[in-house]
Amino acid sequence: MQAFTYIVKYLVFPGFVFSAVVGLLTTWVDRKVTARVQYRVGPPWYQPFADMVKLLGKEVVVPVNARSTGFLIMPVVGLAAATLASTIIWLVNLRPEASFVGDSIVTLYVMTIPALALILGASASANPLGALGASREMKLLFAYELPLMISVLTTIMKVGSFSFEKILMYQEYNGVMLGSVSGVIAFIVMIFCAQAKLGFLPFDIPEAETEIAGGTHIEYSGAPLAIVRLNTAIMYVVMPLFIITLLWGGVNFIGWRILTSILKYVAIVVIMVLIKNTNPRVRIDQAVRFFWGPMFALSVIAMILAVLGY
Amino acid sequence: MSLGLKALKKSPWVFHVNTGACNNCDIEILDCLTPRFDVERFGVILVGSVRHADVLLISGPVTKNVLPRLKRLYDAAPRPIKVVAFGACGCKCGIFRDGYNVVGPLDKYIPVDAYIPGCPPKPETIISGIVKVLNQL
Numbered sequence: 001m002q003a004f005t006y007i008v009k010y011l012v013f014p015g016f017v018f019s020a021v022v023g024l025l026t027t028w029v030d031r032k033v034t035a036r037v038q039y040r041v042g043p044p045w046y047q048p049f050a051d052m053v054k055l056l057g058k059e060v061v062v063p064v065n066a067r068s069t070g071f072l073i074m075p076v077v078g079l080a081a082a083t084l085a086s087t088i089i090w091l092v093n094l095r096p097e098a099s100f101v102g103d104s105i106v107t108l109y110v111m112t113i114p115a116l117a118l119i120l121g122a123s124a125s126a127n128p129l130g131a132l133g134a135s136r137e138m139k140l141l142f143a144y145e146l147p148l149m150i151s152v153l154t155t156i157m158k159v160g161s162f163s164f165e166k167i168l169m170y171q172e173y174n175g176v177m178l179g180s181v182s183g184v185i186a187f188i189v190m191i192f193c194a195q196a197k198l199g200f201l202p203f204d205i206p207e208a209e210t211e212i213a214g215g216t217h218i219e220y221s222g223a224p225l226a227i228v229r230l231n232t233a234i235m236y237v238v239m240p241l242f243i244i245t246l247l248w249g250g251v252n253f254i255g256w257r258i259l260t261s262i263l264k265y266v267a268i269v270v271i272m273v274l275i276k277n278t279n280p281r282v283r284i285d286q287a288v289r290f291f292w293g294p295m296f297a298l299s300v301i302a303m304i305l306a307v308l309g310y
Numbered sequence: 311m312s313l314g315l316k317a318l319k320k321s322p323w324v325f326h327v328n329t330g331a332c333n334n335c336d337i338e339i340l341d342c343l344t345p346r347f348d349v350e351r352f353g354v355i356l357v358g359s360v361r362h363a364d365v366l367l368i369s370g371p372v373t374k375n376v377l378p379r380l381k382r383l384y385d386a387a388p389r390p391i392k393v394v395a396f397g398a399c400g401c402k403c404g405i406f407r408d409g410y411n412v413v414g415p416l417d418k419y420i421p422v423d424a425y426i427p428g429c430p431p432k433p434e435t436i437i438s439g440i441v442k443v444l445n446q447l
Contacts, residue, residue: 031350035348035350038345039345040344040345040348040350040351041348041350041351042348042350042351043350043351043352043353044351046320047320047321047353050317050320050321050353051317051321051353052317053313053314053316053317054314054317054318054320054321054364056314057312057313057314057315057317057318058314058318058364058388058389058390059388059389059390060388061361061386061388209357209358209359210358213358213359214357214358214359214361214362217359217362218358218359218361219359219361220361220362221361221362221388222388225361225362
């Protein structure tokens with residue numbers, strides 16, 4: 001019985017189906033805001049769903065030289081990991097007693113798996129541009145994980161616990177982390193790291209459509225491409241929610257807090273879309289220097305301030 | 311009509327192939343993405359890889375060097391795929407028809423579903439051509 005409820009939670013609510021729908025709606029918000037920023041009209045709300053259904057109906061091409069098993073299975077592995085991360089974060093937000101020791105660390109680890117799966121899938125595709133995208137994705141992963149982990153540590157240092165439940169409780173009684181100096185600095189660092197994790201401009205270096213023709217996605221077609229895109233859509237739910245949980249008091253579906261929760265989520269998404277629309281793509285060496293230089297310094301400052309109690 | 315084809319009508323992803331055009335048609339294609347015409351309203355986006363494409367928009371007379379690549383590109387695209395011959399050169403080789411290295415027109419080598427004439431075609435013409443292709447589905 002216990003196993004059955006876990007499976008329902010993972011597959012339906014708040015796992016796969018729910019996260020996928022929210023994620024696809026978020027990608028619509030992304031495209032619509034992008035269009036409005038560029039003074040266009042933008043696509044209708046069902047556009048991401050139409051894209052998904054269309055891709056599921058297309059032919060699946062597997063390149064002759066590709067390792068077909070790895071090539072086809074890796075998007076599914078990434079999707080499973082993204083869904084797991086989403087399930088954990090939603091569950092601890094909706095029912096804090098579902099939290100377990102060290103779940104913030106588990107989530108942080110699970111969130112890197114989609115990127116790793118994409119690297120392996122692109123390497124298996126036997127395409128030189130795919131390999132180029134994979135190598136760039138790997139460098140980017142090394143670059144942004146460092147400041148991301150240190151800014152997560154900022155919250156953990158201040159609260160003194162690894163579990164999401166304690167972090168949410170602390171913010172409930174002492175005010176949100178975003179109200180303190182260290183919280184604001186960690187927020188800035190995490191927004192940029194989220195930008196890189198989701199593969200958005202200015203850090204869409206691994207996908208770079210005009211430069212290496214889709215990079216890590218280049219050989220995917222039909223259903224695997226749909227899964228890869230769904231993967232990004234679910235990570236689009238996970239990343240803002242992770243930031244809100246750690247720094248902005250979490251989300252909740254009780255009473256009026258449903259409204260503030262949605263507003264927080266949309267606010268973070270819109271900040272990310274605006275960064276995306278006002279910046280050109282940087283080179284991979286510039287990105288690594290940016291994350292290991294200013295972002296690393298900022299996150300260390302945030303951590304020191306948190307230890308000192310600011 | 312199956313659900314997949316119905317969805318395809320709502321999100322045709324276009325891959326642009328230049329088989330030796332003079333770049334004027336290519337500029338006109340970008341015009342369709344600007345605020346005045348904004349084809350993303352209908353779900354049309356330009357994609358970077360042929361594996362993601364639903365419509366191949368081919369501009370230019372086919373030159374000797376590009377022909378083998380064009381055939382490989384057509385084979386690499388996932389089905390169902392629609393081919394649109396774009397501009398006067400794509401349709402009938404245009405002013406380059408007597409060129410020493412021109413082996414076109416396009417429809418001698420791969421099946422073409424629609425022709426968009428003009429040198430270069432106006433954005434309105436392009437949108438009308440795309441609508442005609444989608445109505446064939």
